[in-house]
Amino acid sequence: MTESEKDNRKEFARMVERAQDYDELFELVKKAVEQTIGEHRAGLSLVLTDMPNTIGAFYPAWSNYIVVNRALIEEMKSLVRDPRELNGFVFMILLHEYLHSLGHMEDDEVRRISKSICMKTVGPDHPATKYAEGNWLEMYPQLSQTGRPFSKLYRTVEKFDSSSAPYLG
Numbered sequence: 053m054t055e056s057e058k059d060n061r062k063e064f065a066r067m068v069e070r071a072q073d074y075d076e077l078f079e080l081v082k083k084a085v086e087q088t089i090g091e092h093r094a095g096l097s098l099v100l101t102d103m104p105n106t107i108g109a110f111y112p113a114w115s116n117y118i119v120v121n122r123a124l125i126e127e128m129k130s131l132v133r134d135p136r137e138l139n140g141f142v143f144m145i146l147l148h149e150y151l152h153s154l155g156h157m158e159d160d161e162v163r164r165i166s167k168s169i170c171m172k173t174v175g176p177d178h179p180a181t182k183y184a185e186g187n188w189l190e191m192y193p194q195l196s197q198t199g200r201p202f203s204k205l206y207r208t209v210e211k212f213d214s215s216s217a218p219y220l221g
């Protein structure tokens with residue numbers, strides 16, 4: 053790996069760590085996917101709802117939604133000491149579901165691609181890569197003792213996939 057590639061990876065990792073919301077993280081997910089495997093799609097919405105902690109998120113096949121486990125994200129906020137760990141976790145979850153939205157439907161394939169993308173864009177030591185290659189219930193066993201049932205209540209995140217949204221004046 054050249055020094056320029058190392059610098060690019062460090063800068064990308066810093067952008068993931070500094071992201072302030074789902075929209076910023078998702079823009080970085082799309083950029084990482086485009087740079088590494090050359091795939092892209094637009095027009096996704098993000099829905100937050102409570103689910104059991106064994107589910108980080110899901111993509112209803114052929115829809116325009118990514119559904120993320122709000123309760124799990126909230127519990128991760130209370131468990132992780134370093135905000136970059138939380139951003140790495142959310143980045144990995146969004147990456148996984150975005151790959152599903154691109155037509156990669158097999159979870160084993162998506163896990164392999166996610167790990168490869170994380171290795172190339174944020175590096176082997178970044179929390180996103182650790183989450184992509186591991187199991188958060190093993191990393192944080194206390195999560196398996198908490199969690200909620202599926203909720204019928206949900207919230208659509210207003211600002212998400214903003215680079216794909218047309219201007220409505």
